Amino acid sequence: MPVEPAVTRPRLPAEAAERPVLEIDGIWKKFGEHDVLTDVSLSVQRGQTVCILGPSGSGKSTLLRCVNWLERPDHGHIYLSGQRIGFRPVTDLPMSQAELAQIRARVGMVFQHFNLWPHLTVLGNLIEAPIYVQRRPRDEVVAEAEALLDKIDLREKRDVYPARLSGGQKQRVAIARALAMRPSVLLFDEATSALDPELVGEVLAVMEELAQDGMTMVVVTHEMGFARDAADEIVFLDHGRVVEVAPPDKFFETPKTERARQFLQRYASAPRAGLARRRG
Amino acid sequence: MMHEFAIVWAHKDRLLVGFGNTVVLSLLATAAALTLASPIAIALMSHRRPVRALARGLVDGMRCIPFLLLAYIVYYALPTLAIRLDNWTAGLCALVIYNAAYMAEILRGAWASLPREHVEAGLAFGFSGLKLYRRIILPPIVLACMPVLGNQMIQIIKDSAFLTIIAVPELTHEASAIQSTYYVPFAAFISAVLLYWVLCRLVEISVGAVERRARARR
Numbered sequence A: 001m002p003v004e005p006a007v008t009r010p011r012l013p014a015e016a017a018e019r020p021v022l023e024i025d026g027i028w029k030k031f032g033e034h035d036v037l038t039d040v041s042l043s044v045q046r047g048q049t050v051c052i053l054g055p056s057g058s059g060k061s062t063l064l065r066c067v068n069w070l071e072r073p074d075h076g077h078i079y080l081s082g083q084r085i086g087f088r089p090v091t092d093l094p095m096s097q098a099e100l101a102q103i104r105a106r107v108g109m110v111f112q113h114f115n116l117w118p119h120l121t122v123l124g125n126l127i128e129a130p131i132y133v134q135r136r137p138r139d140e141v142v143a144e145a146e147a148l149l150d151k152i153d154l155r156e157k158r159d160v161y162p163a164r165l166s167g168g169q170k171q172r173v174a175i176a177r178a179l180a181m182r183p184s185v186l187l188f189d190e191a192t193s194a195l196d197p198e199l200v201g202e203v204l205a206v207m208e209e210l211a212q213d214g215m216t217m218v219v220v221t222h223e224m225g226f227a228r229d230a231a232d233e234i235v236f237l238d239h240g241r242v243v244e245v246a247p248p249d250k251f252f253e254t255p256k257t258e259r260a261r262q263f264l265q266r267y268a269s270a271p272r273a274g275l276a277r278r279r280g
Numbered sequence B: 001m002m003h004e005f006a007i008v009w010a011h012k013d014r015l016l017v018g019f020g021n022t023v024v025l026s027l028l029a030t031a032a033a034l035t036l037a038s039p040i041a042i043a044l045m046s047h048r049r050p051v052r053a054l055a056r057g058l059v060d061g062m063r064c065i066p067f068l069l070l071a072y073i074v075y076y077a078l079p080t081l082a083i084r085l086d087n088w089t090a091g092l093c094a095l096v097i098y099n100a101a102y103m104a105e106i107l108r109g110a111w112a113s114l115p116r117e118h119v120e121a122g123l124a125f126g127f128s129g130l131k132l133y134r135r136i137i138l139p140p141i142v143l144a145c146m147p148v149l150g151n152q153m154i155q156i157i158k159d160s161a162f163l164t165i166i167a168v169p170e171l172t173h174e175a176s177a178i179q180s181t182y183y184v185p186f187a188a189f190i191s192a193v194l195l196y197w198v199l200c201r202l203v204e205i206s207v208g209a210v211e212r213r214a215r216a217r218r
Helices: A014-018 A060-067 A096-106 A123-131 A139-150 A167-179 A195-215 A224-230 A248-253 A258-269 A273-279 B001-011 B012-044 B049-064 B067-079 B088-114 B116-124 B129-145 B146-166 B171-182 B185-216
Strands: A022-029 A034-044 A049-053 A073-078 A106-112 A185-189 A215-218 A234-239 A243-246
Touching: A014 B171, A022 A060, A022 A096, A034 A060, A034 A073, A034 A243, A049 A060, A049 A073, A049 A224, A060 A073, A060 A185, A060 A215, A096 A248, A106 A167, A106 A243, A106 B116, A123 A139, A123 A167, A123 B129, A139 A167, A167 A195, A195 A215, A195 A224, A195 A248, A215 A224, A215 B129, A224 A248, A234 A248, A234 A258, A243 A248, A243 A258, B001 B185, B012 B049, B012 B088, B012 B129, B012 B171, B049 B088, B067 B088, B067 B146, B088 B129, B116 B129, B129 B146, B129 B185, B146 B171, B146 B185, B171 B185
Parallel strands: A049 A215, A049 A234, A106 A185, A185 A215
Antiparallel strands: A022 A034, A022 A073, A234 A243
16 A cells, blocks of 8 residues: 655645746836836746846836835735735735745845945854844754855855955855845845956856856846846846846847847947956 | 041942942943833834834933932932832932933934945845844944943943932942041042042943954944
């Protein structure tokens, strides 16, 4: 007689299993009278890297900040693995801060200016949220954090405070901090924009490795080389609207819209600068 | 003159008991005032106007009352409202309430100048409410305002001398008792001054050590 396994994993309906990790559905956002996002929709499948490109002020960062509710969209829905962000299921009432915090803990965020906590060491930055937010065992979290430091080649900086790190090192630590949360999706908000040119490559290398490892990522970037090489899909935003969505080869070789063509022409002189630096 | 100091030396046990009480009183008052200052600082930074106004009223009120008067009120006036505290408890309460208001204002100032990005990172990583305050906001603001908090602790030590008027057996009270018994005011009070100076220097040295550690994080 066949023996039933002690624990069986519940089967997800086919639809739920294929549902995107992140779905943004018709997001609108205004700051005062200024429309920052207008009816923006996109979806990100598990393991996909989606790069959001666009000129400064096109709403890229605001879109990213709406995903984890650092900015509250005026209209529209955002779903993380099928769960609506910001509102409770059934009742549709706004989530409490504690409920929002639970959702945010599943969305990793890498900021333009690193935003490392200055009172904690590198290791402290990595283990703080997994221990105090996710309530995971300290030994397990420290071991995982050390493995992440190995991965980003910063093990020797374990007990150093962020103030003693270079910009590139800070951003690599910020990426490791986000990974330590085992996020469903990782958001990068212009992660290389605040770095000296010679430090950009080391951060892009880590990001590209993550993309190859199958991490689900949404990357707001001005690094065209990275977008071309690492993205599965390019979303081009202008004046808060999605102007074009295309695979990178199509977007960079044969953009469909005049606005995207104009945008790319400005980068044509040094389109792969970031990757060239990295590989050099 | 030396004879006067010899009399004080002969009663050094009494002076040291007073010194010990001042140390205990100051440490307890500092710890309790800092603890109480946190919720007041949170209220001062609240988005809710009534909460903010209430906290502001408390802080401004305390800053406008002479400490001596507050000690009188807590010890002599509260019993008319059926709240009767012994002199130790009344003295400690007065020190805590009075200095918590100052410390709350110090914390609020440091919090207001804390870069928004650090708090935002805390929110993005799932911190909220008290956990956000305790783990992400409080440590850097305490480190940032450590020298000012050190000054406030010195103020607590000096304020504790006022508690002699409600007969708390702290350093000034004991020095005063020695001088009134043997009429050696110069030696008794100078001895007390030296002991206060030692205590305040210890606080300054400790704060300096913490400040050096804080600098490593900047």
